[in-house]
Amino acid sequence: MNRKRWVLLLLGIAALLILTGCGSGAPDVDWELSITGDVSQPLTYSFTDLAVMEQVDLSGIMMEKSTGEDEVTSWSGVPLEMLLSEAGAGDFATLTALAADGYAIEIPAGETSDAIIALKDNGEWIADVTPDKGPIRLVTPATPANRWVFQVIEIQVNK
Numbered sequence: 001m002n003r004k005r006w007v008l009l010l011l012g013i014a015a016l017l018i019l020t021g022c023g024s025g026a027p028d029v030d031w032e033l034s035i036t037g038d039v040s041q042p043l044t045y046s047f048t049d050l051a052v053m054e055q056v057d058l059s060g061i062m063m064e065k066s067t068g069e070d071e072v073t074s075w076s077g078v079p080l081e082m083l084l085s086e087a088g089a090g091d092f093a094t095l096t097a098l099a100a101d102g103y104a105i106e107i108p109a110g111e112t113s114d115a116i117i118a119l120k121d122n123g124e125w126i127a128d129v130t131p132d133k134g135p136i137r138l139v140t141p142a143t144p145a146n147r148w149v150f151q152v153i154e155i156q157v158n159k
Helices: 003-020 047-052 080-086
Strands: 032-037 043-046 056-063 071-079 094-099 104-108 116-121 137-139 152-158
Touching (some): 047 116
Antiparallel strands (some): 032 043, 071 116
């Protein structure tokens, strides 16, 4: 095979990987997160949507547990503020985070600074290492870990 064909073949494979999402290394997960409530444009993001967005790292975060020993953890994910902005949340009083199992918790706006929708725990995909607590998790470093909702499916904005 000549060089031109090799280049075209490699470009084709790279394009296929990008189009199928395999290029990100993210697991293939069927999951959605909705931003609803007092927003100008309710939005729903798939796991793949979240995995290809800009990610931020939160390192050395104290996870204050209601039972067991506290621990220091690191998380990576999409800034919650970015998702709320895309949905047109504006100023809000509280957020209600809802989990797939029906758990819900209301979080005051002041406690959502630096919050992320985490996809990785200590550098590994949550969906791979703790599937029962994933594939995504709301991590709010300014609050105790009982507000860090795992398997989050909806964030309701409340004015």
